[in-house]
Amino acid sequence: MSHCLVTGGAGFIGSHLTEQLLQNGHRVTVLDDLSTGRAENLSSVAHRPDLKVVHGSITDQMLLADVICGVDVVYHLAAAVGVKLVADDPVRTIETNIYPTEWLLRLAAQSGCRFFLASTSEVYGKNPNECWNEEEDLHFGPTSRPRWAYGCSKAIDEFLALAYHSKYRLPVVIGRFFNVVGPRQVGNYGMVIPRFVEQALAGGPLVVYDDGQQVRCFAHVSEVVDAVIGLTENDAAVGGIFNIGSDQDVTIERLAREIIAKVDPTIRMDFLSYQQAYGQDFEDVRRRVPDVSRLESVLGRKPNRTLGEILDDIIAWKREQIAHKS
Numbered sequence: 001m002s003h004c005l006v007t008g009g010a011g012f013i014g015s016h017l018t019e020q021l022l023q024n025g026h027r028v029t030v031l032d033d034l035s036t037g038r039a040e041n042l043s044s045v046a047h048r049p050d051l052k053v054v055h056g057s058i059t060d061q062m063l064l065a066d067v068i069c070g071v072d073v074v075y076h077l078a079a080a081v082g083v084k085l086v087a088d089d090p091v092r093t094i095e096t097n098i099y100p101t102e103w104l105l106r107l108a109a110q111s112g113c114r115f116f117l118a119s120t121s122e123v124y125g126k127n128p129n130e131c132w133n134e135e136e137d138l139h140f141g142p143t144s145r146p147r148w149a150y151g152c153s154k155a156i157d158e159f160l161a162l163a164y165h166s167k168y169r170l171p172v173v174i175g176r177f178f179n180v181v182g183p184r185q186v187g188n189y190g191m192v193i194p195r196f197v198e199q200a201l202a203g204g205p206l207v208v209y210d211d212g213q214q215v216r217c218f219a220h221v222s223e224v225v226d227a228v229i230g231l232t233e234n235d236a237a238v239g240g241i242f243n244i245g246s247d248q249d250v251t252i253e254r255l256a257r258e259i260i261a262k263v264d265p266t267i268r269m270d271f272l273s274y275q276q277a278y279g280q281d282f283e284d285v286r287r288r289v290p291d292v293s294r295l296e297s298v299l300g301r302k303p304n305r306t307l308g309e310i311l312d313d314i315i316a317w318k319r320e321q322i323a324h325k326s
């Protein structure tokens with residue numbers, strides 16, 4: 001049994017991770033400022049004596065030193081998340097995504113913790129390759145486009161984590177998440193599946209940005225959490241960077257059609273330009289597909305739930321939420 005610290009543990013992925021760690025017999029401390037997370041995300045485990053939830057910010061250095069006391073494993077997920085939020089508030093991104101990561105790494109090195117860093121497929125920027133492996137070049141756009149600040153901030157976190165690994169032998173594992181989806185994800189920050197499902201359940205239309213031919217891969221949060229824990233507990237993963245996601249690709253238009261077919265085939269689909277959705281400066285990435293062979297070789301498995309199964313789960317959860325509210 002280990003004592004785990006989950007920063008961002010009241011968020012979408014963090015709450016599923018916290019539940020799974022508790023289920024595996026670990027003790028968990030969550031640190032979250034509830035800026036994009038929600039206390040209700042942890043309601044199924046809130047009563048447990050082996051869970052402590054601290055409401056506070058990772059930008060508070062004294063608090064970080066306090067919560068890391070007695071911890072064996074740090075799962076660092078707290079961040080300013082989502083391209084839209086980051087583009088709207090670049091200062092907050094730097095303050096949240098860069099300095100606290102370094103403080104946490106230093107504290108973890110002092111106390112000899114294992115360390116999982118949540119990174120993102122955004123670090124590949126607009127790399128033109130069909131499929132991205134962990135040794136690919138990073139292709140960011142110009143710094144005048146705030147959109148690249150998110151991927152860039154996470155790339156700096158990766159450099160910091162690798163530096164602490166090589167200088168202090170800190171056992172770090174870096175996971176680059178690719179479009180993680182599932183119950184509890186909210187659509188407010190530009191996440192496409194929750195937005196489409198909410199639009200469909202409200203009777204439509206589904207608003208597809210640009211021509212809908214962007215390619216993405218969606219992984220269910222339960223399989224992502226399984227990979228995060230599996231890698232962090234595996235000595236063969238230490239010092240490594242891993243793509244974590246599904247490699248089953250789909251266009252956004254086909255995704256919208258699948259949701260329409262499942263909810264109500266009479267719903268309309270509309271198209272909106274990126275300029276109208278995000279403003280003049282927006283640049284998108286057309287294709288985002290991970291090579292997950294490194295993950296598979298270390299773990300012996302990869303996320304493989306089908307898009308249809310994933311959508312059924314999310315639609316059922318959203319319907320339950322709506323029924324609960326009314």
Ligand SMILES: NC(=O)c1ccc[n+]([C@@H]2O[C@H](COP(=O)([O-])OP(=O)(O)OC[C@H]3O[C@@H](n4cnc5c(N)ncnc54)[C@H](O)[C@@H]3O)[C@@H](O)[C@H]2O)c1
Nearest residue numbers: 008011012013033034035036037057058078079120177180
């Ligand atoms: N969901 C995805 O598809 C995806 C893709 C790539 C990377 N990620 C990464 O995974 C991690 C979790 O993302 P998520 O999708 O669960 O988003 P989320 O917004 O649900 O989770 C982030 C959590 O961090 C908390 N947080 C933010 N700033 C904080 C601060 N200053 N102090 C304490 N807590 C703070 C938020 O309240 C929230 O609970 C993030 O690091 C994100 O960059 C997610």
